[in-house]
Amino acid sequence: MLSKLMAKSTAELKSLVKSIDVSAVKGRALKRRFEKVRNKQGGFTLLELLVVVAILAAIAGTAAVLLRDTDKKAFAAAHVAMMDQLSKGIVHYAQLNTPVGNYPDNWDSLMASPTGAAGDGVALSILSSDLTDQLTATTLTADEVTAFGEVGITQMRIIKEDLAGADLPADVTSCANAGLQAVVNDKGNAVVSQNIYRSGAANGCGVSVALAADADVFIWNGGAERIGLPSASTDRVVAFGAGPDATLFDPTKYGALTNSPIYRHVDPDQYNRFIVLFNVGATGDTFEKAVFQAIIDGAGDTKDEELGEFDNVRPT
Structure with missing residues (x-):
């Protein structure tokens, strides 16, 4: 997943980040870090992309449990x-x-x-x-x-x-x-x-x-x-x-x-x-x-x- 994110343009990444609903994710610290990534104006660092990966994995895991x-x-x-x-x-x-x-x-x-x-x-x-x-x-x-x-x-x-x-x-x-x-x-x-x-x-x-x-x-x-x-x-x-x-x-x-x-x-x-x-x-x-x-x-x-x-x- 990380390699796919790194291959995206800054505009594509911003669009993806804006579309993510983190309400199903537990953990205040992870949510706070994601909000910083979401509000960032420039490009994304590797660490910030890892935060996005963690959020996506958490959401996918929650969905799997629910299903x-x-x-x-x-x-x-x-x-x-x-x-x-x-x-x-x-x-x-x-x-x-x-x-x-x-x-x-x-x-x-x-x-x-x-x-x-x-x-x-x-x-x-x-x-x-x-x-x-x-x-x-x-x-x-x-x-x-x-x-x-x-x-x-x-x-x-x-x-x-x-x-x-x-x-x-x-x-x-x-x-x-x-x-x-x-x-x-x-x-x-x-x-x-x-x-x-x-x-x-x-x-x-x-x-x-x-x-x-x-x-x-x-x-x-x-x-x-x-x-x-x-x-x-x-x-x-x-x-x-x-x-x-x-x-x-x-x-x-x-x-x-x-x-x-x-x-x-x-x-x-x-x-x-x-x-x-x-x-x-x-x-x-x-x-x-x-x-x-x-x-x-x-x-x-x-x-x-x-x-x-x-x-x-x-x-x-």
Whole structure:
């Protein structure tokens, strides 16, 4: 920037200096020095040009901060709307499709398996730690599988680590869970974090598996009251990802949503779908039917907490 200023004529420099609004710059000393430069009649010394550079840099920095905050707030507002749409979509789907009361099926399990087996799962390696800190790995009981089946949830998507040959995504040699971050970051393929549970043909590493007793899943441990349950509740609330292969996004279904929304406040190489929570009751007292409980975002926040990010009372 300094070399560009030095190449300008005195008249051009004076015009530039006169056009600068320093009201956004903090620091009285810098402002006073700039006023002296602005009021000068002759040419500019090197030191005075450095003052101009400092002012321009300060203004640019302030603008960048403002734009960054605006960007984050815009995403937070969009996230709140997306969480509302997902909640309404699940309820409408259950009301409009046959049999009435059945929820969308085929959610992302948030798990990976060496062989794609439901009972051999471990946590997906690219989940945000903010999310996994509020989840506990467990296995489904036979009664819980029945409770899910009573509301039409009979399968889920899981990462199949041993995909090979034509089943792999194009330009990917392995779907091993430990290497998924590198796969997502490799610009030589078309795999992205939000589609990691899709099939190889859709640039993912996922397959659908039947829900079964001893299937590995996550349950919510982030506080009962935060998701609308009594503080003393011991209900097991199962977490699934709202990925694009869920039937909620199947255009042949009544009330289907057009797109699976993306959560933007995680790293680009982390799983960034919203999370759907289903309540199956307490251990030993399983519900006859699983119940849709809540939507949380990809970092484990509720809708109200995400709204706090928009209102700038919580960090994004």
